[in-house]
Amino acid sequence: MKEISVQELKDKIDNNEDFQLIDVRETFEYETSNLDGLNIPLGGILIETDKIATDKPVIMQCRSGKRSAAAVMQLEQMHGFTNLYNLKGGILAWQAAFDPEMPVY
Template identity: 70%
Template sequence: MKEVTVEDLKRMKENGEDFQLIDVREDFEYQMSNLEGDNIPLSGVVIEADKISKDKPVVIMCRSGKRSAMAVMQLEQQGYENLYNLKGGILAWQQEIDPNISVY
């Protein structure tokens, strides 16, 4: 499984790179804090796969990196080859990039 670090994601955002960010946390988690990605909870990621790009890099994130890793595995079984798991999830983002972001 391919991964990106929070530093990689920050650089991608700052450079205006063309990628899609998918947050697979539940809606209430996304409402608490997010990195402005599309919210598709893990339970619906295969059902809503048509919302996930196949022609540009897609970074998938969650709270710690576990649910997003499951999402990557599920989507790779559907033929996706452009997926990256955000290592450490939003917890790593809080620790390394933005200590003011709300996480639980």
């Protein structure tokens, strides 16, 4: 599985690179804090594959990196995606590195 660090994600954002960010946490978690990604909870990821880009890098993100890793594995195995990256450490790593005031749970 390909992974990306929060620093690499920040660089992509700062450089206005073309990628898709998908947050696989539950809606209530997303509403608490998010990085402006598309919210598709893990439970629905396999039925909402039409919302996932195939023509650019897609970064999957959750709270700590476990659910997004599961999403990447499921999508690669069941739908053949090859452009997916897991955000190492999830939103907790982002908060620790860049936004200590960000509310997390």
